[in-house]
Amino acid sequence: MSESWVTLATNDNYAQGALVLVHSLRTAGTTRKIHCLISNQVSTPVRKQLEEHFDDVSIVDVFNSNDSDNLGLIGRPDLGITFTKLHCWRLTQYTKCVFLDADTLVIRNADELFTRPDFSAAADIGWPDSFNSGVFVYVPNNETYRQLVDFALTHGSYDGGDQGLLNDFFSNWRDLPSEHRLPFIYNMTAGAFYTYAAAYKRYGENTKIVHFIGSVKPWHGSPAVHTGEHFQQWQKIYHAHVTHTSRTNQHSTAFPSHHHERQSHSADQPKMERKPSIVQEIGNFVMHVVQSVTMLPSYEHDAHSNEQRENNEPQHQHYDAPKQEDHHHHEHHEHHEHHDHHHEPEQQHNWPARPHEEFKDIVGSTDCFGSQDPEADKEVEEITNNVQCPSFVPIERHEESRPVRTLSLKLMNFYSTKF
Numbered sequence: 001m002s003e004s005w006v007t008l009a010t011n012d013n014y015a016q017g018a019l020v021l022v023h024s025l026r027t028a029g030t031t032r033k034i035h036c037l038i039s040n041q042v043s044t045p046v047r048k049q050l051e052e053h054f055d056d057v058s059i060v061d062v063f064n065s066n067d068s069d070n071l072g073l074i075g076r077p078d079l080g081i082t083f084t085k086l087h088c089w090r091l092t093q094y095t096k097c098v099f100l101d102a103d104t105l106v107i108r109n110a111d112e113l114f115t116r117p118d119f120s121a122a123a124d125i126g127w128p129d130s131f132n133s134g135v136f137v138y139v140p141n142n143e144t145y146r147q148l149v150d151f152a153l154t155h156g157s158y159d160g161g162d163q164g165l166l167n168d169f170f171s172n173w174r175d176l177p178s179e180h181r182l183p184f185i186y187n188m189t190a191g192a193f194y195t196y197a198a199a200y201k202r203y204g205e206n207t208k209i210v211h212f213i214g215s216v217k218p219w220h221g222s223p224a225v226h227t228g229e230h231f232q233q234w235q236k237i238y239h240a241h242v243t244h245t246s247r248t249n250q251h252s253t254a255f256p257s258h259h260h261e262r263q264s265h266s267a268d269q270p271k272m273e274r275k276p277s278i279v280q281e282i283g284n285f286v287m288h289v290v291q292s293v294t295m296l297p298s299y300e301h302d303a304h305s306n307e308q309r310e311n312n313e314p315q316h317q318h319y320d321a322p323k324q325e326d327h328h329h330h331e332h333h334e335h336h337e338h339h340d341h342h343h344e345p346e347q348q349h350n351w352p353a354r355p356h357e358e359f360k361d362i363v364g365s366t367d368c369f370g371s372q373d374p375e376a377d378k379e380v381e382e383i384t385n386n387v388q389c390p391s392f393v394p395i396e397r398h399e400e401s402r403p404v405r406t407l408s409l410k411l412m413n414f415y416s417t418k419f
C-alpha cells in the first residue's frame, strides 16, 4: 500500500510554490510519499531541483479549458490550465492520494487525511455548498480519469477551471457522509478578505494546511492579500530552501498568461515589507464575491446543457466513489488501462462556452486586485465603487434570458502522457 501527496506545477513560478510545499511537508514529518506533476514548460534546473526534493516527478501534458468567458468571470484568465490537474487521477501506483495545490503550505502534520474516504474536500469560502479544489483526498483510478475527461469535454466548467468542473462532477459532495467534508483547518484560505476574525482567533491555531488562493501568490512577494503569519512562514521556507537555486531561472517561461505578465515586476524577487492597503483588502473581498457569481445557477446556459438543467439543482451524478476495499480491483484494472492511454491519438475538442457578457466589464479587471501597482489600486477603487455585491443584486438580473452562444474554442490536445 502506497500513499502519496500530489501537487502540480506547470511552470517555474508554480514550481516555487511546489518546492516550498515539499519542504513544508518534510518539516511536518509526513510518512507518505510526495509526488509532483510538471509540464515540459518547467525549465531544466527547476525540474532538477524538484526531482531532488520530491519522491517522484512526472511530466504531463498541459490541458487547457481555454474558456475565456468563464475564466473572465472569476478574473483569472490564467486558470484554464488547471484542467491539467485531472492527470492526478492517473497516478495509479498509489492506493490513495491527497492533492495539494502548489500554493498551499503544510504547517503541521496532516497525514490523517489519508484515512479519509475518496472523495473528500473542504468547503469553498465563496460558496460553501461547493468544495475548494486546492486540497482533496482521492483514489487514483484511470476509469475516473476517463470519466472526468469525458465530462470536461461535454460539459466544460462553470468557472473555466478545475474547481467548477470537479464540483459538477462530484455534484453530490455536499450530501455525502460527513467524513467526506474536510475541516477548514485542512484548507484554510489565507486571504485578508476572509474576515471572520473571531473564528480565526478561536480555531486558527489548529490550522494544518494554508491555501493562498487568488491571483496574488506568495512567490509574488506581497503579503497584501494573505494572512501575515502564514505568508511569513512561506517566505521563511522559500528563503531557506528555494531562493538560492531559483535565481538561476529568472528567464524561464515563468508566466503563462498576460495576467501574470502584468505582475512580473514583482514576481521573481520576493518583496515583503508592505502593509496591505485598505483598497487592496476591499478589492480582494469584492473579487471573492464576484467569483461567487459564477455559482449562480442561471448562468449555466449552454447549448449542451440547457435541456438538462430545468431546475437549479446539480444535475450530474456521474461518479460513485469506489469503496476503499475495492483498491485491488481498481489497481489491477488500471494497470491494464494505463497502457491504452499511452498512444491515444491527438485530438482537438470544443468545450462548451457560455455567455456572460454583462459581467465582463465588471470582472474583467479583477485580476489586478492585490497588485502593488498604484494604477491597479485606482482601478480597484473604481471597481469597488461601481460593482454591486452579488448578494444584493436583484435576482431578476440573473434570470434575464440571454441568447445561447456556442463559441468554437480551440482546445487542448489530448494525447498520452509520459508517466
Ligand SMILES: O=c1ccn([C@@H]2O[C@H](COP(=O)(O)OP(=O)(O)O[C@H]3O[C@H](CO)[C@@H](O)[C@H](O)[C@H]3O)[C@@H](O)[C@H]2O)c(=O)[nH]1
Residues within 6 Å of the ligand: 007, 008, 009, 010, 011, 014, 078, 079, 081, 082, 085, 100, 101, 102, 103, 104, 132, 133, 134, 135, 159, 160, 161, 162, 163, 164, 212, 213, 214, 215, 256
Ligand atoms: O499556470 C498554472 C496555474 C495553476 N497551476 C496549478 O493549479 C493549481 C490551481 O491554481 P491556483 O492559482 O492555485 O488557483 P486558486 O487561486 O487556488 O483558485 C481556485 O480556482 C482554481 C481553478 O478552478 C482551482 O484550481 C483552485 O484549487 C481554487 O482554489 C496551482 O496551485 C498549481 O498547482 C499550475 O501549475 N500552473
Ligand SMILES: [Mn+2]
Residues within 6 Å of the ligand: 101, 102, 103, 104, 134, 211, 212, 213, 214
Ligand atoms: Mn490554489
